[in-house]
Amino acid sequence: MTRSFAPPSRRVLADCVRAAIAAPSLHNSQPWMFRITGPAVEVRADPARRLAAADPAGREQLISVGAAILNLRLALRRAGYRIEVHLLPDPADPDFAARAVAVHPAPADELTTSLAAAIPHRHTNRDEFARVPVPAAALARLRDAAAKEDATLTVSDPSVVAELARSADRRLRSQDDYRRELLRWTGPEARHDGVPGWAAGSAPMFGPHTTIMVLATDGDTPLDWLRAGQALQRVLLTATLLGLATTPISQPVEVPAVRAALLGGSAGACPQMVLRVGYGRVCGRSPRRALDEVLQPEGD
Ligand SMILES: Cc1cc2nc3c(=O)[nH]c(=O)nc-3n(C[C@H](O)[C@H](O)[C@H](O)COP(=O)(O)O)c2cc1C
Numbered sequence: 039m040t041r042s043f044a045p046p047s048r049r050v051l052a053d054c055v056r057a058a059i060a061a062p063s064l065h066n067s068q069p070w071m072f073r074i075t076g077p078a079v080e081v082r083a084d085p086a087r088r089l090a091a092a093d094p095a096g097r098e099q100l101i102s103v104g105a106a107i108l109n110l111r112l113a114l115r116r117a118g119y120r121i122e123v124h125l126l127p128d129p130a131d132p133d134f135a136a137r138a139v140a141v142h143p144a145p146a147d148e149l150t151t152s153l154a155a156a157i158p159h160r161h162t163n164r165d166e167f168a169r170v171p172v173p174a175a176a177l178a179r180l181r182d183a184a185a186k187e188d189a190t191l192t193v194s195d196p197s198v199v200a201e202l203a204r205s206a207d208r209r210l211r212s213q214d215d216y217r218r219e220l221l222r223w224t225g226p227e228a229r230h231d232g233v234p235g236w237a238a239g240s241a242p243m244f245g246p247h248t249t250i251m252v253l254a255t256d257g258d259t260p261l262d263w264l265r266a267g268q269a270l271q272r273v274l275l276t277a278t279l280l281g282l283a284t285t286p287i288s289q290p291v292e293v294p295a296v297r298a299a300l301l302g303g304s305a306g307a308c309p310q311m312v313l314r315v316g317y318g319r320v321c322g323r324s325p326r327r328a329l330d331e332v333l334q335p336e337g338d
Pocket residue numbers: 060061062063064065066067098099101102105160161162163164232233285286287288289323324
Protein backbone atom coordinates (compact mmCIF):
# COMPACT_ATOMS: atom_id res chain seq x y z
CA MET A 39 0.00 0.00 0.00
CA THR A 40 1.32 3.47 -0.89
CA ARG A 41 0.92 6.03 1.87
CA SER A 42 -0.52 9.35 0.76
CA PHE A 43 1.85 12.31 0.54
CA ALA A 44 1.60 15.98 -0.37
CA PRO A 45 2.28 15.96 -4.12
CA PRO A 46 4.52 18.65 -5.62
CA SER A 47 2.69 21.88 -6.38
CA ARG A 48 2.15 23.02 -9.99
CA ARG A 49 4.73 25.74 -9.38
CA VAL A 50 7.39 23.17 -8.35
CA LEU A 51 6.58 21.04 -11.39
CA ALA A 52 6.67 24.09 -13.68
CA ASP A 53 10.17 24.83 -12.35
CA CYS A 54 11.15 21.27 -13.29
CA VAL A 55 9.81 21.89 -16.82
CA ARG A 56 11.93 25.05 -16.90
CA ALA A 57 14.97 22.84 -16.21
CA ALA A 58 13.85 20.41 -18.91
CA ILE A 59 13.78 23.06 -21.65
CA ALA A 60 17.40 24.03 -21.01
CA ALA A 61 18.26 20.77 -22.82
CA PRO A 62 20.11 20.80 -26.14
CA SER A 63 18.14 20.13 -29.32
CA LEU A 64 18.86 19.80 -33.03
CA HIS A 65 19.35 23.41 -34.31
CA ASN A 66 17.79 24.57 -31.02
CA SER A 67 14.43 23.50 -32.46
CA GLN A 68 13.11 22.85 -28.90
CA PRO A 69 10.77 20.20 -30.31
CA TRP A 70 8.82 19.47 -27.10
CA MET A 71 5.59 20.15 -25.24
CA PHE A 72 4.74 19.54 -21.58
CA ARG A 73 1.60 19.05 -19.52
CA ILE A 74 1.25 18.87 -15.75
CA THR A 75 -1.41 16.48 -14.45
CA GLY A 76 -1.52 16.05 -10.66
CA PRO A 77 1.90 14.81 -9.50
CA ALA A 78 3.00 13.99 -13.08
CA VAL A 79 4.69 15.79 -15.94
CA GLU A 80 3.93 14.55 -19.44
CA VAL A 81 6.46 15.13 -22.20
CA ARG A 82 5.49 15.13 -25.87
CA ALA A 83 7.45 15.46 -29.10
CA ASP A 84 5.96 18.38 -31.06
CA PRO A 85 5.37 17.12 -34.65
CA ALA A 86 5.39 20.71 -35.97
CA ARG A 87 9.02 21.02 -34.85
CA ARG A 88 10.39 17.89 -36.53
CA LEU A 89 13.09 18.78 -39.08
CA ALA A 90 11.91 16.92 -42.16
CA ALA A 91 15.12 17.18 -44.22
CA ALA A 92 17.80 16.59 -41.57
CA ASP A 93 15.75 14.22 -39.46
CA PRO A 94 13.14 12.39 -41.57
CA ALA A 95 12.65 9.54 -39.09
CA GLY A 96 12.37 11.86 -36.08
CA ARG A 97 15.41 10.20 -34.48
CA GLU A 98 17.13 13.45 -33.51
CA GLN A 99 13.87 14.90 -32.32
CA LEU A 100 13.55 12.05 -29.82
CA ILE A 101 17.21 12.42 -28.84
CA SER A 102 16.46 16.09 -28.07
CA VAL A 103 13.30 15.15 -26.16
CA GLY A 104 15.29 12.47 -24.31
CA ALA A 105 17.79 15.11 -23.20
CA ALA A 106 14.88 17.17 -21.85
CA ILE A 107 13.56 14.09 -20.02
CA LEU A 108 16.91 13.59 -18.28
CA ASN A 109 16.83 17.22 -17.09
CA LEU A 110 13.25 16.74 -15.91
CA ARG A 111 14.22 13.59 -13.98
CA LEU A 112 17.11 15.36 -12.28
CA ALA A 113 15.00 18.41 -11.42
CA LEU A 114 12.20 16.28 -9.94
CA ARG A 115 14.73 14.35 -7.86
CA ARG A 116 16.39 17.57 -6.72
CA ALA A 117 12.95 18.95 -5.76
CA GLY A 118 12.82 16.05 -3.27
CA TYR A 119 10.81 13.29 -4.94
CA ARG A 120 11.35 9.69 -5.85
CA ILE A 121 9.99 9.36 -9.37
CA GLU A 122 8.72 6.78 -11.82
CA VAL A 123 9.29 7.43 -15.51
CA HIS A 124 7.39 5.64 -18.28
CA LEU A 125 8.87 6.12 -21.74
CA LEU A 126 6.45 5.96 -24.69
CA PRO A 127 3.56 5.14 -22.32
CA ASP A 128 0.88 4.95 -25.06
CA PRO A 129 1.72 2.76 -28.07
CA ALA A 130 -1.16 4.41 -29.98
CA ASP A 131 0.37 7.87 -29.47
CA PRO A 132 4.04 7.82 -30.58
CA ASP A 133 4.57 11.54 -29.81
CA PHE A 134 3.76 10.91 -26.13
CA ALA A 135 7.43 10.50 -25.12
CA ALA A 136 7.28 10.16 -21.36
CA ARG A 137 5.31 10.51 -18.19
CA ALA A 138 7.32 11.27 -15.04
CA VAL A 139 5.41 10.90 -11.78
CA ALA A 140 6.51 12.02 -8.32
CA VAL A 141 5.64 9.00 -6.19
CA HIS A 142 7.18 9.71 -2.80
CA PRO A 143 9.22 12.38 -0.99
CA ALA A 144 12.91 11.37 -0.97
CA PRO A 145 16.09 13.44 -0.60
CA ALA A 146 18.30 13.59 -3.69
CA ASP A 147 21.79 12.05 -3.59
CA GLU A 148 24.87 14.24 -4.04
CA LEU A 149 25.53 13.34 -7.69
CA THR A 150 21.93 14.05 -8.72
CA THR A 151 22.09 17.42 -6.94
CA SER A 152 25.36 18.33 -8.71
CA LEU A 153 24.13 17.23 -12.14
CA ALA A 154 20.90 19.20 -11.65
CA ALA A 155 22.93 22.25 -10.62
CA ALA A 156 24.96 21.93 -13.84
CA ILE A 157 21.86 22.18 -16.08
CA PRO A 158 21.94 26.00 -16.54
CA HIS A 159 25.71 25.98 -17.14
CA ARG A 160 25.81 23.38 -19.91
CA HIS A 161 25.93 24.81 -23.41
CA THR A 162 27.25 23.93 -26.83
CA ASN A 163 30.69 25.37 -27.50
CA ARG A 164 31.74 25.63 -31.16
CA ASP A 165 34.87 27.70 -30.49
CA GLU A 166 38.44 26.52 -30.50
CA PHE A 167 39.41 24.22 -27.63
CA ALA A 168 42.77 24.39 -25.79
CA ARG A 169 45.50 22.03 -26.95
CA VAL A 170 45.23 20.16 -23.67
CA PRO A 171 44.31 16.48 -23.71
CA VAL A 172 41.29 15.34 -21.74
CA PRO A 173 42.58 13.10 -18.90
CA ALA A 174 41.76 9.39 -19.08
CA ALA A 175 39.93 9.61 -15.73
CA ALA A 176 37.57 12.27 -17.13
CA LEU A 177 36.90 10.18 -20.25
CA ALA A 178 36.10 7.23 -17.97
CA ARG A 179 33.57 9.40 -16.07
CA LEU A 180 31.91 10.31 -19.38
CA ARG A 181 31.78 6.66 -20.45
CA ASP A 182 30.22 5.72 -17.09
CA ALA A 183 27.62 8.48 -17.51
CA ALA A 184 26.60 7.03 -20.89
CA ALA A 185 26.53 3.48 -19.49
CA LYS A 186 24.22 4.57 -16.68
CA GLU A 187 21.64 5.42 -19.36
CA ASP A 188 22.21 2.20 -21.38
CA ALA A 189 24.45 3.72 -24.05
CA THR A 190 28.13 3.41 -24.96
CA LEU A 191 30.64 6.17 -25.56
CA THR A 192 33.79 5.36 -27.52
CA VAL A 193 36.82 7.52 -28.29
CA SER A 194 37.33 7.73 -32.07
CA ASP A 195 40.14 8.87 -34.34
CA PRO A 196 39.44 12.57 -35.15
CA SER A 197 40.95 12.32 -38.64
CA VAL A 198 38.73 9.36 -39.56
CA VAL A 199 35.59 11.05 -38.20
CA ALA A 200 36.60 14.34 -39.90
CA GLU A 201 36.69 12.60 -43.29
CA LEU A 202 33.28 10.99 -42.63
CA ALA A 203 31.87 14.35 -41.48
CA ARG A 204 33.09 16.06 -44.68
CA SER A 205 31.49 13.37 -46.79
CA ALA A 206 28.18 13.71 -44.84
CA ASP A 207 28.27 17.50 -45.18
CA ARG A 208 28.79 17.29 -48.96
CA ARG A 209 25.88 14.88 -49.39
CA LEU A 210 23.50 16.83 -47.14
CA ARG A 211 24.30 20.24 -48.65
CA SER A 212 23.67 18.91 -52.14
CA GLN A 213 19.96 18.66 -51.16
CA ASP A 214 17.87 21.84 -51.61
CA ASP A 215 15.44 21.04 -48.78
CA TYR A 216 18.32 20.43 -46.37
CA ARG A 217 19.95 23.78 -47.26
CA ARG A 218 16.62 25.61 -46.89
CA GLU A 219 15.98 24.01 -43.51
CA LEU A 220 19.50 24.84 -42.30
CA LEU A 221 19.01 28.47 -43.28
CA ARG A 222 15.63 28.61 -41.50
CA TRP A 223 17.20 27.41 -38.21
CA THR A 224 20.62 29.04 -38.34
CA GLY A 225 19.74 32.21 -40.27
CA PRO A 226 20.23 35.76 -39.00
CA GLU A 227 16.77 36.72 -37.61
CA ALA A 228 16.60 37.07 -33.82
CA ARG A 229 14.20 34.46 -32.43
CA HIS A 230 13.65 32.42 -29.32
CA ASP A 231 14.76 29.29 -31.10
CA GLY A 232 17.33 28.34 -33.73
CA VAL A 233 21.10 28.78 -33.48
CA PRO A 234 22.06 32.47 -33.19
CA GLY A 235 24.93 33.74 -35.33
CA TRP A 236 27.16 34.45 -32.34
CA ALA A 237 26.92 30.78 -31.25
CA ALA A 238 27.90 29.40 -34.66
CA GLY A 239 31.68 29.36 -33.98
CA SER A 240 34.36 29.01 -36.59
CA ALA A 241 36.76 26.50 -35.08
CA PRO A 242 37.70 23.34 -36.96
CA MET A 243 35.77 20.59 -35.19
CA PHE A 244 38.28 17.80 -35.75
CA GLY A 245 41.76 19.26 -35.14
CA PRO A 246 44.58 16.90 -34.16
CA HIS A 247 44.27 17.77 -30.45
CA THR A 248 40.53 17.20 -30.37
CA THR A 249 38.90 14.39 -28.44
CA ILE A 250 36.08 12.90 -30.49
CA MET A 251 33.69 10.37 -29.00
CA VAL A 252 30.76 8.46 -30.51
CA LEU A 253 27.63 7.77 -28.50
CA ALA A 254 25.86 4.58 -29.50
CA THR A 255 22.99 2.35 -28.45
CA ASP A 256 22.33 -1.36 -29.05
CA GLY A 257 19.08 -0.79 -30.92
CA ASP A 258 17.66 1.89 -33.19
CA THR A 259 14.02 2.23 -32.18
CA PRO A 260 12.21 5.33 -30.82
CA LEU A 261 12.83 3.96 -27.31
CA ASP A 262 16.57 3.73 -28.06
CA TRP A 263 16.52 7.35 -29.32
CA LEU A 264 14.93 8.54 -26.07
CA ARG A 265 17.58 6.56 -24.15
CA ALA A 266 20.33 8.04 -26.35
CA GLY A 267 19.06 11.54 -25.55
CA GLN A 268 19.10 10.85 -21.82
CA ALA A 269 22.60 9.38 -22.13
CA LEU A 270 23.77 12.35 -24.20
CA GLN A 271 22.52 14.79 -21.60
CA ARG A 272 24.03 12.84 -18.66
CA VAL A 273 27.36 12.86 -20.53
CA LEU A 274 27.09 16.61 -21.29
CA LEU A 275 26.20 17.50 -17.69
CA THR A 276 29.00 15.28 -16.36
CA ALA A 277 31.40 17.05 -18.74
CA THR A 278 30.13 20.42 -17.45
CA LEU A 279 30.84 19.31 -13.86
CA LEU A 280 34.36 18.32 -14.94
CA GLY A 281 34.95 21.75 -16.53
CA LEU A 282 34.87 20.30 -20.07
CA ALA A 283 33.36 22.03 -23.10
CA THR A 284 31.30 19.98 -25.55
CA THR A 285 29.89 20.09 -29.09
CA PRO A 286 27.34 17.54 -30.25
CA ILE A 287 27.88 16.89 -33.99
CA SER A 288 25.09 15.07 -35.78
CA GLN A 289 25.75 15.38 -39.52
CA PRO A 290 27.83 12.17 -39.76
CA VAL A 291 24.91 10.28 -38.23
CA GLU A 292 22.36 11.84 -40.61
CA VAL A 293 23.69 10.08 -43.73
CA PRO A 294 23.06 6.30 -43.50
CA ALA A 295 26.23 5.22 -45.35
CA VAL A 296 28.41 7.52 -43.25
CA ARG A 297 26.65 6.48 -40.04
CA ALA A 298 27.41 2.83 -40.83
CA ALA A 299 31.13 3.64 -41.13
CA LEU A 300 31.37 5.36 -37.72
CA LEU A 301 32.75 3.03 -35.02
CA GLY A 302 34.39 1.10 -37.85
CA GLY A 303 30.96 -0.41 -38.59
CA SER A 304 31.04 -2.54 -35.37
CA ALA A 305 28.18 -5.02 -35.41
CA GLY A 306 25.30 -4.32 -33.05
CA ALA A 307 26.24 -0.72 -32.25
CA CYS A 308 24.02 2.06 -33.56
CA PRO A 309 25.85 5.43 -33.53
CA GLN A 310 23.52 8.21 -32.34
CA MET A 311 25.80 11.23 -31.94
CA VAL A 312 29.37 12.40 -32.40
CA LEU A 313 30.72 14.49 -29.53
CA ARG A 314 33.66 16.87 -29.43
CA VAL A 315 35.08 17.26 -25.92
CA GLY A 316 37.82 19.52 -24.60
CA TYR A 317 38.72 22.63 -22.65
CA GLY A 318 37.21 25.86 -23.97
CA ARG A 319 36.25 29.34 -22.89
CA VAL A 320 32.78 29.83 -21.46
CA CYS A 321 30.43 31.13 -24.15
CA GLY A 322 26.85 32.43 -24.02
CA ARG A 323 23.57 30.57 -23.73
CA SER A 324 21.29 30.15 -26.73
CA PRO A 325 17.75 31.46 -26.33
CA ARG A 326 14.79 29.36 -25.23
CA ARG A 327 11.09 29.80 -25.88
CA ALA A 328 9.06 31.07 -22.92
CA LEU A 329 7.63 28.48 -20.57
CA ASP A 330 4.03 29.29 -21.54
CA GLU A 331 4.81 28.39 -25.17
CA VAL A 332 5.72 24.83 -24.22
CA LEU A 333 3.67 24.13 -21.08
CA GLN A 334 -0.03 23.58 -21.66
CA PRO A 335 -2.19 25.76 -19.40
CA GLU A 336 -3.82 24.19 -16.36
CA GLY A 337 -7.03 22.30 -17.15
CA ASP A 338 -6.15 21.65 -20.84
C1 LIG B 1 20.13 15.86 -31.67
C2 LIG B 1 21.10 17.04 -31.66
C3 LIG B 1 21.90 17.29 -32.77
C4 LIG B 1 22.79 18.37 -32.75
N1 LIG B 1 23.63 18.56 -33.82
C5 LIG B 1 24.54 19.56 -33.79
C6 LIG B 1 25.51 19.72 -34.83
O1 LIG B 1 25.58 18.93 -35.76
N2 LIG B 1 26.38 20.75 -34.76
C7 LIG B 1 26.36 21.63 -33.72
O2 LIG B 1 27.18 22.55 -33.71
N3 LIG B 1 25.47 21.50 -32.71
C8 LIG B 1 24.57 20.49 -32.71
N4 LIG B 1 23.71 20.32 -31.67
C9 LIG B 1 23.67 21.30 -30.58
C10 LIG B 1 22.48 22.23 -30.75
O3 LIG B 1 22.66 23.09 -31.87
C11 LIG B 1 22.30 23.03 -29.44
O4 LIG B 1 21.95 22.14 -28.43
C12 LIG B 1 21.23 24.09 -29.55
O5 LIG B 1 21.59 25.09 -30.48
C13 LIG B 1 20.96 24.75 -28.20
O6 LIG B 1 22.14 25.35 -27.69
P1 LIG B 1 22.80 24.88 -26.32
O7 LIG B 1 23.23 23.46 -26.46
O8 LIG B 1 23.95 25.81 -26.15
O9 LIG B 1 21.78 25.01 -25.22
C14 LIG B 1 22.83 19.23 -31.63
C15 LIG B 1 22.04 18.94 -30.51
C16 LIG B 1 21.19 17.85 -30.51
C17 LIG B 1 20.38 17.53 -29.27
